[in-house]
Amino acid sequence: MQRIHPFGTLKARMTIIVCALVFLSGILLSIYAVNIVERDMTRLVGDREYALLSSAAAQMEQDLQSKRAVLRVTAEGMRAAQVARPAAVRRHLEQIPSLDQQFFNTVAIDAKGTLMSSLSGGAAAGQTTVAAREYFQQTVATRRGLLSRPLRSALSGKPVVLLTEPVFNAAGTLQFVLAASIDLSQADFFRHLDRLTPGRHGYMFVVTTEGVILHHPDARRLLRNVADEEGGIVPSTRQALAGMNGWVLAKNKAGVDSLIGYRRLATADWIVGIVYPTAEAFAPLVAMRQRALLRTGIAAAVAGLLGLFAIVVLLRPLETLRRQVASIRRGDAGIDIIDLARRDEVGALSRAIHALTEERARAEAESARLASTDSLTGLCNRRMMECELDKALMRLNRTRTGIGVAFLDIDHFKQINDSHGHAAGDAVLVEFARRLKLAVRGTDLVARYAGDEFVVVFEGLYAVDELPALGGKIVEAMHVPFDVIAGGLPVTTSVGLAFGGADSTRESLLKCADEALYVAKAAGRNGFFVDGVVAKACGVEH
Numbered sequence: 001m002q003r004i005h006p007f008g009t010l011k012a013r014m015t016i017i018v019c020a021l022v023f024l025s026g027i028l029l030s031i032y033a034v035n036i037v038e039r040d041m042t043r044l045v046g047d048r049e050y051a052l053l054s055s056a057a058a059q060m061e062q063d064l065q066s067k068r069a070v071l072r073v074t075a076e077g078m079r080a081a082q083v084a085r086p087a088a089v090r091r092h093l094e095q096i097p098s099l100d101q102q103f104f105n106t107v108a109i110d111a112k113g114t115l116m117s118s119l120s121g122g123a124a125a126g127q128t129t130v131a132a133r134e135y136f137q138q139t140v141a142t143r144r145g146l147l148s149r150p151l152r153s154a155l156s157g158k159p160v161v162l163l164t165e166p167v168f169n170a171a172g173t174l175q176f177v178l179a180a181s182i183d184l185s186q187a188d189f190f191r192h193l194d195r196l197t198p199g200r201h202g203y204m205f206v207v208t209t210e211g212v213i214l215h216h217p218d219a220r221r222l223l224r225n226v227a228d229e230e231g232g233i234v235p236s237t238r239q240a241l242a243g244m245n246g247w248v249l250a251k252n253k254a255g256v257d258s259l260i261g262y263r264r265l266a267t268a269d270w271i272v273g274i275v276y277p278t279a280e281a282f283a284p285l286v287a288m289r290q291r292a293l294l295r296t297g298i299a300a301a302v303a304g305l306l307g308l309f310a311i312v313v314l315l316r317p318l319e320t321l322r323r324q325v326a327s328i329r330r331g332d333a334g335i336d337i338i339d340l341a342r343r344d345e346v347g348a349l350s351r352a353i354h355a356l357t358e359e360r361a362r363a364e365a366e367s368a369r370l371a372s373t374d375s376l377t378g379l380c381n382r383r384m385m386e387c388e389l390d391k392a393l394m395r396l397n398r399t400r401t402g403i404g405v406a407f408l409d410i411d412h413f414k415q416i417n418d419s420h421g422h423a424a425g426d427a428v429l430v431e432f433a434r435r436l437k438l439a440v441r442g443t444d445l446v447a448r449y450a451g452d453e454f455v456v457v458f459e460g461l462y463a464v465d466e467l468p469a470l471g472g473k474i475v476e477a478m479h480v481p482f483d484v485i486a487g488g489l490p491v492t493t494s495v496g497l498a499f500g501g502a503d504s505t506r507e508s509l510l511k512c513a514d515e516a517l518y519v520a521k522a523a524g525r526n527g528f529f530v531d532g533v534v535a536k537a538c539g540v541e542h
């Protein structure tokens, strides 16, 4: 039997396909589920960070408001007290402790832009002028306080932003301008932001809407404009400068994938920002994805094993059927061992195999019959006769009896054909065969040898003396005219008979019978002749 490669079996292929499908669908499902969860979680984390950012922005806004309020109240007090001279101004400022708490420094600048007094000392009053500074000019022009652009302080050299407040006299003439600075390099003002710094590598920053950096963990970047920096503005910051509030997933300036949020203040042209590297922000998500994929893989492997087990169990009847067919082929068992009662595909296959085997057996029997039968007369053919004669000769050893062989030929059969046609000749052959069978015992073997020649094998004879009676019976059986043409057709036969024992062969017996037939023919036909018994040769006349 042809050996099947282990991976070529239906079982192996089904298992591989089932495992692959389970694994693939498991992985795809888990990727799909993880993606949905990740999308929601990302939104959740982004919204949470943005909420923190908004609260930090609100806090910063409140800080600025309270600083403005302190400065405005100070200016109001000075206007009400008609404070005008530098010394009086300085004294007044020194009496307000919240100025010191809220600001890095507070200065008074006269209407011409000359420094009148500075709370923290520094440059000498009367010698420093800020007339050219934008914040001073705008305050004078608008007669209102403002929040300046970030700048480097002329007094301290520090990066600062200034809050200004004009002080008028009773007639409404500008007396001087109060300018209070916030030191951008001091963490104090941005403490709310820094408290909210996300993770280990995240950071908060503040830029003006023009892109100037007010607060950044890298202090060297303070007062730089993001547009002037190497690499230019990252796209998300460009959007924020254009007015976008919200968060995005994008690369930061260093090229790190990050969650980046922006929140613009309502009362200042400032934008508070947050940068949170995604590797850190979504670390739990990454861990969750790995866990999910690992568990899916394990589940798929278990499902595959269960699938294999199920396939092995389900295909067992097929294996049983294969074994049954193999043992039927070897001849160890009959066709009946196949279970035909199953109600599944294996049952259908069993029934098909059973039916096929039976059909084949029938066909073999039929072809064996055809191979051993003469199709016209239905008698055994020559081949079958020779085979049976051989067997009969072999049996003689046991039975210790003799055997007789009769060789027959229809007399002048050619004339019958020629005179009455081939069909009539066939009909004569059929009738001749029928009569011949009736003339001998049912146990005798009657065969058509060839054309109009027939052979009869008689078993169980004891002596050659028995043959004349048999020959006579045969010749006699043909004497009634054959009913194959109107009025009947006289048909006679000549018979040669031979007797043999255990030492005879098929060839010798047939040869003797044929020779005896020749004698019978020569003697005038319509009679028989027994080989070796010349005295008993006799003609039978009609």
Ligand SMILES: Nc1nc2c(ncn2[C@@H]2O[C@H](COP(=O)(O)OP(=O)(O)OP(=O)(O)O)[C@@H](O)[C@H]2O)c(=O)[nH]1
Pocket (backbone or CB within 6 Å): 376, 409, 410, 411, 412, 413, 414, 415, 417, 421, 422, 423, 424, 425, 426, 429, 450, 451, 452, 521
């Ligand atoms: N109709 C028919 N004729 C057959 C068949 N087989 C052989 N024959 C014919 O049978 C004839 C046999 O003739 P022969 O045996 O030569 O001689 P015969 O006419 O019988 O003369 P004798 O044998 O000498 O009496 C031939 O003409 C064959 O063609 C057959 O199946 N059907």
